Amino acid sequence: MSYKPQEVLFASPLDRHSDALTAVRDAFGGGDVHCGAGFSDAVRQAFQANRPVVGLCAAGILIRLTAPLLADKHAEPPVLVMTETGDFVPLLGGHHGANRLARELAEAANGFALVSTATDALLGAPVEDPAPGYRLANPQHAGAFQKALAQHPAPIAIRGHWPLRSERPAETDSDSALALGTEGAPSESSLVYVPTDLVLGVGCERGADAEALVQAVTAHLAAAKLDPLRVAGIASVTLKQDEPALTALARALDVPLRVFDAPALAQVTTPNPSDVVQAEIGTPSVSEAAALLGAGSEAALVLEKQKFGIGTLAIAQARAPLTGFTAGQARGQVQLVGLGPGRADWRLAGTDAVLRGADHLVGYTYYTDQVQPLPHQEVHTFDLGEEERRCQFALDLAAEGKSVALICSGDAGVYAMGALTYELADRSQSRAVQGVEIIANPGISAMFGAAARLGAPLGHDFCAISLSNLMTPWTVIERRLQGASMADFVVCFYNPVSRKRDWQLAAARDILLENRPPETPVVICRQIGRAEETFTHRTLGELDPAEVDMFCMVLVGSSITRRYQPVKNGPISLYTPRGYLSRGEDHRA
Numbered sequence: 001m002s003y004k005p006q007e008v009l010f011a012s013p014l015d016r017h018s019d020a021l022t023a024v025r026d027a028f029g030g031g032d033v034h035c036g037a038g039f040s041d042a043v044r045q046a047f048q049a050n051r052p053v054v055g056l057c058a059a060g061i062l063i064r065l066t067a068p069l070l071a072d073k074h075a076e077p078p079v080l081v082m083t084e085t086g087d088f089v090p091l092l093g094g095h096h097g098a099n100r101l102a103r104e105l106a107e108a109a110n111g112f113a114l115v116s117t118a119t120d121a122l123l124g125a126p127v128e129d130p131a132p133g134y135r136l137a138n139p140q141h142a143g144a145f146q147k148a149l150a151q152h153p154a155p156i157a158i159r160g161h162w163p164l165r166s167e168r169p170a171e172t173d174s175d176s177a178l179a180l181g182t183e184g185a186p187s188e189s190s191l192v193y194v195p196t197d198l199v200l201g202v203g204c205e206r207g208a209d210a211e212a213l214v215q216a217v218t219a220h221l222a223a224a225k226l227d228p229l230r231v232a233g234i235a236s237v238t239l240k241q242d243e244p245a246l247t248a249l250a251r252a253l254d255v256p257l258r259v260f261d262a263p264a265l266a267q268v269t270t271p272n273p274s275d276v277v278q279a280e281i282g283t284p285s286v287s288e289a290a291a292l293l294g295a296g297s298e299a300a301l302v303l304e305k306q307k308f309g310i311g312t313l314a315i316a317q318a319r320a321p322l323t324g325f326t327a328g329q330a331r332g333q334v335q336l337v338g339l340g341p342g343r344a345d346w347r348l349a350g351t352d353a354v355l356r357g358a359d360h361l362v363g364y365t366y367y368t369d370q371v372q373p374l375p376h377q378e379v380h381t382f383d384l385g386e387e388e389r390r391c392q393f394a395l396d397l398a399a400e401g402k403s404v405a406l407i408c409s410g411d412a413g414v415y416a417m418g419a420l421t422y423e424l425a426d427r428s429q430s431r432a433v434q435g436v437e438i439i440a441n442p443g444i445s446a447m448f449g450a451a452a453r454l455g456a457p458l459g460h461d462f463c464a465i466s467l468s469n470l471m472t473p474w475t476v477i478e479r480r481l482q483g484a485s486m487a488d489f490v491v492c493f494y495n496p497v498s499r500k501r502d503w504q505l506a507a508a509r510d511i512l513l514e515n516r517p518p519e520t521p522v523v524i525c526r527q528i529g530r531a532e533e534t535f536t537h538r539t540l541g542e543l544d545p546a547e548v549d550m551f552c553m554v555l556v557g558s559s560i561t562r563r564y565q566p567v568k569n570g571p572i573s574l575y576t577p578r579g580y581l582s583r584g585e586d587h588r589a
Contacts, residue, residue, distance in 0.1 A: 003078070003097055005030030006374035007356055009046040010082075012056040013039040021056055024082070027108040030375050040065055041345060049353045052078040052101055054088070062091060086111035095119070095126035095142075100165060118150040124166025127180065127191055133321030134163040134193040135229045138186035145191055149178055159183040163193035195321035196232040198302070200253075201291025202246060203236060203277075204311030210248035216308045217249060224303050226315065231255050233325030235294035237262060237286045241331040242435040245310075258294060258328035265289040272305045291316035294327045332398030332436045334421060335405045336412035338443020339370055341529030346444050354441055355405050362394045363407030371407060391421045399432035411443035415466055415494050446553045447492040450525040454535065455573030457523075457561055462490035462576075467497075467504040474504070481508050485515040490561060490576055493554040497545055505545040505554065512556060513540060521557040521574055524548055537563075537572055 008031035010021040015036040025031045031054075034042040043065050046053050055062045059081045066079055070092075078098030081089045088105045090098035094117040102113035119127055128142045136142065149156070155173040160182035162168040180191040204213055221228055233256045240246055241259045250257040262282035270292070273284030283289065288305050295316035303315035335354050340346040355361070361373055365381040373379050380397075382390040394406045408416035418440055425433055451458045463484050469477060484491050491512065496505045512520075518541025526534045526549070536547060540556060548554060557574060564573040 003052050003101065006376055007031070008052045008054060008101070009034065009042065010054045010056070011035065011039055011042055011046075013061065014057075017056045021054075021082075024054075024086075024105065024109045028105055029108070032372065032374075038344075044069065045345075045349065045352065047077060047079070048349045050075075050077045051353070051356075052080070052093075052097065054080045054082050054101075054105065056082045056084075059089065059091060066092065080105070087114055088112070089114045090116070095128050097129065099126055100129065118153070119146045122149060122153050123156075123164060123169065125164040127164065129165065130163045130193050131165045132323035133196055134182075135196060137192045137194050137227075137229055141186060141188045141191060144188035145178065145180075148189065152178075154178075156180065159190075161193075161195075194227055194229040196230060197295075197318045197321045198226060198230045198232060199291050199294035199299070199316050199318065199322075199325070199327075200231055200234045201236070201287035201289065201294065201314040201316065202234055202249065202311060203286035203290075204240065204243060204245055206243070208243065208245040208310040210245040212310055213245040214249050214252045216311070217313055218252075220303065220306055220308070220313050221315075224315070226302070228253055232318070232322040233258055233294060233327075235260065235290035235328060237265060237281060237283065237290065238329070238435070239281055239431065240286075241329075242437065256325045256330065258325060258330060260290055260293050260328045264293065264328075268292050270305075271301070287312040287314040288316075290314075290328075294325070295322070296327065329401035330403075332401050332432075333403050334394050334398045334436055334438050335403075336408070336416075336418045336421060336438065336440045337405050338408050338411040338413075338416065338441070338445075339367060340444040341410060341446050341449035342370075342527065342533075343449075343529035346449060346529050348442060348444065350441065351443065355407075358403045358405035360394075360397055360402055360404045361407060362390060362397070362404055364390070367407045367409055387417065387420060388424070391417050391424050395421065395424060395428070395433050395436055398436040399430065408443070410445040410449075413440050414443075414445040414464070446494070446525070446528050447555070449528045450492075450523070450535075450553060450555060453525075453528070453533075454523060454555070455564065455575050457490055457521075457555060457557060457574040457576055459576040460490065460558065460560070460578045461487070462492065462558075464492045464494060465508075466494040467508055468495035468501065469504065470501075477504075478507075478511070481511040485512045488516065488558045488560075490558045491556045493556065495550075496552055496554045497548050498550045502545065505543075505548060509540060509543050509545075516540065516559045518542075520559060521561050521563055523555045523574065524552055525555060526552045528553065 005028055010025050010031050011034045018035040021033045025033050043053055047066055047069055062079055076093055078093035078101050079091045080098055080102055086109050088102040090102050099115045099117055099120045106113040130136055155171040157174050157176040157179035158172050158181050159179050178189050182193050184190045184192055186192045231253050234250050236246055236259050238259045238261045246257055265283040268289035270285040270288035278284040291314045292299050295318040298319040299316045302317045305312050305314045337354055360378050362380045368379055368381050394404045398404045406417055412418040428434055447464055465480055520540040522538045522540050522543050524536040524547055558576055561574055561576040
């Protein structure tokens with residue numbers, strides 16, 4: 001398994017190790033450094049986000065921190081110990097990137113990689129992690145092979161090309177019972193590696209059935225006696241970048257999908273051009289031209305265009321195994337990311353992984369300042385009030401094939417940029433913008449963060465209402481307030497006041513008072529989840545808008561919301577009972 005340098009977390013519980021880890025990070029070419037307070041949380045969060053961890057500390061510390069999280073050795077990220085003398089010891093994930101990472105770090109830091117895995121010691125690399133451009137055809141036999149090699153560490157037979165990341169052993173034995181290479185029959189004693197040297201060029205009709213496309217391509221590969229493991233990627237025309245069937249095919253074969261624009265495809269000479277395709281999209285060939293462009297110079301077609309009802313397929317073979325499939329352009333992507341209410345430990349586990357995976361970070365300055373960009377990432381900041389410009393910029397970047405994270409607070413889909421991004425894409429006349437993949441990631445909204453701090457005020461039916469009438473007419477907001485008042489919802493007021501809007505909260509209070517008692521609990525929740533966090537308890541009757549600012553959310557209980565304060569002058573909790581203790585009563589009365 002390969003990891004990018006920027007994904008690695010270098011951590012230590014001691015502040016004094018900051019300079020040492022920073023020097024290693026810089027020599028290695030990327031990664032985050034975390035020293036001192038919060039070390040344990042940083043390590044656990046990185047591990048859960050599948051990030052490699054390098055700890056400058058006692059091995060036992062990392063073992064105790066990660067032990068409760070261990071579940072599947074095939075899915076766990078590398079965990080390494082760095083010693084005070086600059087050596088690196090893999091603790092977890094040796095065969096899944098840790099041993100290789102240890103060697104790369106040792107080379108960068110002029111230290112040693114203390115690898116304990118038997119196969120690595122004998123072959124110089126883990127057998128499950130072949131060199132770029134190869135795949136292991138029989139991973140199910142890797143464990144038995146390694147066990148046999150450890151029990152009888154004699155020279156092995158090499159059949160065909162050497163596929164591992166290390167140098168080919170000087171001593172081999174053609175008669176050995178153990179063999180590996182690119183030839184032979186897979187078994188527990190023979191590991192066979194397949195070169196990734198094929199590119200599928202695929203065209204299909206709009207809205208093609210995904211399952212039918214996957215079945216057709218799989219059948220053609222089988223008929224041509226071509227191993228699907230040899231496929232490095234799928235190529236098509238830009239107009240098809242958002243085609244669900246092509247996405248499903250790429251997912252089924254576990255390979256990237258890349259696209260080329262029509263003018264680029266039109267420059268490729270192919271054996272089966274089509275006047276119909278030329279008239280429709282501006283190139284006489286999609287499948288053959290895309291396959292040849294994707295496979296690179298000196299590529300040759302091993303399967304000319306095949307027609308199968310909903311599409312066409314052509315297969316090109318590259319001159320050498322493709323170590324990565326980066327030809328053409330990837331489908332652009334906008335990841336909608338919410339940072340939560342403010343506390344770092346309130347970010348969902350997948351949030352950091354999404355942020356690390358983007359090449360561009362876009363957002364309001366106050367939000368982007370809460371994110372530490374990696375060396376390869378570009379940060380684009382916008383002021384408050386530039387919401388439309390911010391979202392359109394993200395979409396335009398993604399339309400160029402870029403990977404973009406649009407950063408919001410709370411949950412990006414709750415009073416944030418999610419809806420605006422979808423609306424702009426929906427209204428766009430640009431085919432490139434419409435082809436952008438928009439992915440909404442969950443976050444913790446302010447109302448859920450506040451509710452958790454207060455107890456269980458949202459235990460029964462509730463609603464959220466924004467009091468900003470900048471884009472929603474007050475007459476609409478007023479109708480919603482009246483409905484919430486009559487329905488006796490717990491209400492969370494977003495955007496309760498601002499410098500230019502100072503009357504809406506008082507009006508909302510008066511509407512709610514029409515249907516619920518003045519003693520109804522109210523909490524002014526300010527800077528939820530941040531160091532300045534405060535919760536001011538009031539009643540609906542005494543709610544004073546002068547106490548509220550633009551950093552607040554106001555939570556108003558329903559008529560059955562209760563305060564819980566077991567100790568006088570102690571903390572106050574709120575809860576709204578759902579009726580579990582009154583199940584025998586007839587609630588229809």
